[in-house]
Amino acid sequence: MSAPSDWLAASFAQQRPRAMAALTRYFGSVEVAEEAFAEACLKALTHWPARGKPHDPLAWLLTTARRSGLDVLRKQQRRSRILAENQTVMEETAAPLPDPDALRDDVLRLLFICCHPALERRDQIALALRVVAGLSVAEIARGFLVKAKTMEQRITRAKKRIADNPVPFETPSPQERGRRLAEVSVMVYLMFNDGWSASETETQMRPRLCEEAIRIARLLAELFPGMGEQMALLALLLFQHARRHARVDDKGQPIAFEDQARSLWSRAEMNEAQAFFDKARRIGHQGPYLIQAAIAAEHARAPSSDATDWPLIEAHYAALHALQPSPVVRLNLIAVQARTKGPAHALAEMQTLAPELDGYRWFHTMRAAFLEDTGHPETALAAYRRARALGPTAPERRLLDEKIAALKKNL
Amino acid sequence: MMYAITIYGEAGLFEQLPQSRQDEVMAGHRSLQERLGARGDYISVKLMPPSTAVTISPASAPDATPLIVDGPFAETKESFLGFYAAEFRDLDEALDYARMISSPIARLEVRPISWAGGVISTEG
Numbered sequence: 001m002s003a004p005s006d007w008l009a010a011s012f013a014q015q016r017p018r019a020m021a022a023l024t025r026y027f028g029s030v031e032v033a034e035e036a037f038a039e040a041c042l043k044a045l046t047h048w049p050a051r052g053k054p055h056d057p058l059a060w061l062l063t064t065a066r067r068s069g070l071d072v073l074r075k076q077q078r079r080s081r082i083l084a085e086n087q088t089v090m091e092e093t094a095a096p097l098p099d100p101d102a103l104r105d106d107v108l109r110l111l112f113i114c115c116h117p118a119l120e121r122r123d124q125i126a127l128a129l130r131v132v133a134g135l136s137v138a139e140i141a142r143g144f145l146v147k148a149k150t151m152e153q154r155i156t157r158a159k160k161r162i163a164d165n166p167v168p169f170e171t172p173s174p175q176e177r178g179r180r181l182a183e184v185s186v187m188v189y190l191m192f193n194d195g196w197s198a199s200e201t202e203t204q205m206r207p208r209l210c211e212e213a214i215r216i217a218r219l220l221a222e223l224f225p226g227m228g229e230q231m232a233l234l235a236l237l238l239f240q241h242a243r244r245h246a247r248v249d250d251k252g253q254p255i256a257f258e259d260q261a262r263s264l265w266s267r268a269e270m271n272e273a274q275a276f277f278d279k280a281r282r283i284g285h286q287g288p289y290l291i292q293a294a295i296a297a298e299h300a301r302a303p304s305s306d307a308t309d310w311p312l313i314e315a316h317y318a319a320l321h322a323l324q325p326s327p328v329v330r331l332n333l334i335a336v337q338a339r340t341k342g343p344a345h346a347l348a349e350m351q352t353l354a355p356e357l358d359g360y361r362w363f364h365t366m367r368a369a370f371l372e373d374t375g376h377p378e379t380a381l382a383a384y385r386r387a388r389a390l391g392p393t394a395p396e397r398r399l400l401d402e403k404i405a406a407l408k409k410n411l
Numbered sequence: 412m413m414y415a416i417t418i419y420g421e422a423g424l425f426e427q428l429p430q431s432r433q434d435e436v437m438a439g440h441r442s443l444q445e446r447l448g449a450r451g452d453y454i455s456v457k458l459m460p461p462s463t464a465v466t467i468s469p470a471s472a473p474d475a476t477p478l479i480v481d482g483p484f485a486e487t488k489e490s491f492l493g494f495y496a497a498e499f500r501d502l503d504e505a506l507d508y509a510r511m512i513s514s515p516i517a518r519l520e521v522r523p524i525s526w527a528g529g530v531i532s533t534e535g
Contacts (some may be wrong), residue, residue: 006431272463282465
């Protein structure tokens, strides 16, 4: 895209989720909506510079996209079929633009469509990146470190699946809306995590995935004001993302949390995270994202690892575990208990987790560190080796190799 | 007279721009800040996005408490993003300075200040 259109491209990207959501409702098809939106953007490229950017860009894009979409359908002679299937939908929304409440549910529906249970989690995320965020297939492929062709096939397959299994267009009941929000939130959370900790690859982090997850979380927090968990999710992701420059050294080696230079944490981003966290806390719904954001907020507040209120963090993890019991949450709780109650206590607690987490490399890395701390170098060595056999990222592998080498020397 | 240069635009649009364009926008702000700083006191404020806002509406009855509602006071296409305030010789000069931060993503309003007080900074 030529340089002067950068400004317009930013505007299109900004409008895309809402526009795609409204158009998907209008046409009853994600694919037609995509074509129509692309067509409208193309028209805007010549119209906006010539006549000035419209006062309401979304309205302009929607009106134009509807016309283009109908033309496309007419040409492809698909119109009669789609019209027949969606007649009520098209008539009902033909004239006025969707009101904010309808648009809000449309965006949620579009995201929820991407979370289709028939799709693997990875494909749900890829689809959301393509359809909602508007990333190119090549960009998504880079994000997931696969060939563009492979990603193309996966997205095409995913689109087919969702087309076969449409989500109803009625206004959802409050319960249904809550269910959709929860499902979409998990997808956003995992999209961020995918970017945050790539595994079995050279790359430790894929910031684009994190950024796009934050964008969607922002969109949800904007569309659903007053929903504490949406604000808490956004706060959580912003707190994490603010630490990105401190997570790896110049050579791409990961830096342990307690060794990170806190001066490299982005203050502006932490402040914004704090602003959303404060709002979420006012609402007071003690959900899993609020608890995790509270943990992140405590870390952000502490001047150093030693000066952190670890008993408070332990209490947060205990609350999280009570709400969402899982072996990994319990492992996190134990990691904090190693600080509040000592490594021997942590080791004893870990025993009951061994059957469930034997295939989880962090379990063994953690266990190895506690074994070292309590003076068991031989079992520590075995645990580090076990972690190394469980597919660590290349930088992690280098760290493990160093630990193993150091232990062998001292044995 | 003192003037405020207020900035309106679509929240989040700046972040959508490619880095080179973001740098262009920031260069305008930096040179405005340098020039204002060389002349004397000024204020420069960048607000967080509207979704960080909480609105306090007047109490519905004399003895009721004000109503606190999550979100910005109005959902608008363009929102208040930040502002500058400084002493200028006249409107023409204020407009000249404001032009330094004009970009396709910002609408600027130059308005005289009736009263100003206090000193704030997030730096240092």
